Amino acid sequence: MTRRSPALPQTPAREKAARPPALPPSLAALADARWRRDLVGEAGAAVYRVQRRGQPDLYxxxxxxxxxxxxxxELARLQWLADFMPTAPLRHFEFYGRKAWLLTQAVPGRTAYEWLQQAPERTLQIVAALVDALLRLHALPxxxxxxxxxxEGRLAQAHARLEAGLIDVDDFDDVRAGWTANDVWRALQRLSPEAIDPVVTHGDYSLDNILLDERLQLTGLIDVGRLGVADRYQDLAILWNCLGEFGPQAQQALFPAYGIPKPDRRRLDFYLCLDECF
Known part of the structure; x- marks a missing residue:
């Protein structure tokens, strides 16, 4: 499921101090670093920030x-995307014994969520920067x-999660509060788009996954494990939904800046329902 930023009136901690996890020998030198556990939507993996004096942070x-x-x-997608757009520099990857470790260097700048929270007077500029980065991504070959x-593949995954009881109904958006997983599945059948517009999508284009510098230039896209060719509304729906937390001005600016004068509400609702399954 999309990493959802906390509601604005209350901003709980987004990470906490932690002990280092079990590390393979190749990463043992990091055990003495300062470790902080990420608390925002880990999606199956434990995520840590690794801080070392005088050196860039690692994740x-x-x-x-x-x-x-x-x-x-995610490793494969990270390596492919790095040829086209800024993303997190890869520092190490290891896989054995059904365990994996993916180590990247922190991307400079602040997340789009942090920018919107800390500089609300720049909201329209931030939305424009997010759209510019999205247009660059969607223009890739x-x-x-x-x-x-x-x-078809995403719906099959969603149905498998439904059958396995893995859909977290307590984390649904407010507009679907009280829905069951089967309610979401029925909505997906009802809203299924008649046509799609395939482009290279991020797959989880949420505010925590886009980093910008002081000039609001893109410094990196992170968490690219769902990157792939899909309908452009996959990304647009998630971004539109996230911007709604920062008021109607932010949300209403998205589609005109992207070049869509009248968004397809049915496709928006479909991809938001699909996101609830993950």
Whole structure:
């Protein structure tokens, strides 16, 4: 499920001090660093910020089982995207015993969530920067992208999670509060788009995954494990939903800046329902 930023009136801690996790020998030298556990939507992997005096921060994702395979997928996408757009520099990857460790260097700048929270007077500029980065991503050569995120495949994954009881109904958006997982599945059948517009998508284009510098220039896209060719509304829906936390001005600025004068509300609702399944 999309990493959702906390509601503005209350901003709980987004990370906490932690002990280092079990590390492979190749990463043992990091054990003496300062470790902080990320608390925002880890999606199956444990995420840590690793701080060392006089050196750039690092981020370590650690997972096992199916979540470890997801880190393998993220590694491949990270390496592909790095040829086209700024993203987190890869520092180490390891996979054995059904466990995986993905180590990247922190991207400079602040997340789009932090910018919107700390500089509300720059809201329209921030939205413009987010749209500019999204247009760059969507303009990448889809025919050259080796990763597909077909609608059929995503629906199959959603249904498998439904059958396994893995859909977290307590984390649904407010507009779907009180819905069951089956309610969301029925909505997906009702809203299924008749046509899609395939582009290279991030897959989770939320405010925590986009970093900007002081000039609001893109410094990096992170958490790219769902990157692939899909309908552009996959990214637009998630970004539109996230911007709603910062008021109607931010949300209403999105589609005109992107070049869509009248957004397709049905496709928006479909992809937001689909996101609830993950």
């Amino acid at each position: 370590l994702k650690q997972a096992r089982g199916e979540a470890a395979q997801a880190l393998v997928d 889809a025919a050259q992208c080796p990763f597909q995120s077909t609608l």
